[in-house]
Amino acid sequence: MKTKRFHINIKTIVGIFCVMCLLAEASNIFLKKNYAYKFENDIKVSESEIKTTKKTNDGKYVYKILKDKKSIILKSYNCFDEKDVIVPSKIDGYKVIGLDDSVFACHEEMKSIEIPDSVEKTEMATFGGCNNLKKILFKGDVKQVSKWTFLDCKGVVVAKNNSNIEKCAKKQGMKVEIEN
Incomplete structure (x- = not known):
C-alpha cells in the first residue's frame, strides 16, 4: 500500500499566513467600528509620551519612562514566586503612575496585591487571569x-x-469592600 505525501511549499505557507493576518486585521476593524463603545474608555499612553523602556535591577518590573522623566508606567511584572505583592509608589526614583495592559495577568501565584495611591491609570486586563488572587x-x-x-x-x-x-x-x- 502506497502512502500519499502532502507537500506544502514556502509560498503556500506565506500565503496562508498573509490571509490569516488580513482576516485578523479585518476582524479588529469590524469590532472597533461596530462595538466602539466597548473600546472608548480604554486608556492608552501615546508613543510620543514614552521616552524609553527599562528593567529594574532586580528584574521584577519592566517599565516605560514617560517624557516628563519623572514618572513611569509598569509594563510587566516578572516575579513568579511572590504571593503577596506590594507595588512601590516609586521605582528607580520614578513615580509609578500607571499599570499597563496585562501587567499582572496570569500570575496565579499571587494571593494579594497592594496598589499605591500614586497610580492614576489602569489598562485592559491589568489583573487578567489572576484566578487565585x-x-x-x-x-x-x-x-x-x-x-x-x-x-x-x-x-x-x-x-x-x-x-x-x-x-x-x-x-x-467583582466583589468590592470599602476601605475606611
Whole structure:
C-alpha cells in the first residue's frame, strides 16, 4: 500500500499566513467600528509620551519612562514566586503612575496585591487571569480606569467609597469592600 505525501511549499505557507493576518486585521476593524463603545474608555499612553523602556535591577518590573522623566508606567511584572505583592509608589526614583495592559495577568501565584495611591491609570486586563488572587487593595483612587481592568480576574477589590475603582470593579462583577 502506497502512502500519499502532502507537500506544502514556502509560498503556500506565506500565503496562508498573509490571509490569516488580513482576516485578523479585518476582524479588529469590524469590532472597533461596530462595538466602539466597548473600546472608548480604554486608556492608552501615546508613543510620543514614552521616552524609553527599562528593567529594574532586580528584574521584577519592566517599565516605560514617560517624557516628563519623572514618572513611569509598569509594563510587566516578572516575579513568579511572590504571593503577596506590594507595588512601590516609586521605582528607580520614578513615580509609578500607571499599570499597563496585562501587567499582572496570569500570575496565579499571587494571593494579594497592594496598589499605591500614586497610580492614576489602569489598562485592559491589568489583573487578567489572576484566578487565585483573593484581594486587590487600592490605597488611593485611580483617575482613569479601563473598563476591562479586571477582565477574567477573581478576588475582592478593596477601594475607597465612590471611587472610580469601586465603580469599575462593580461593573465588571467583582466583589468590592470599602476601605475606611
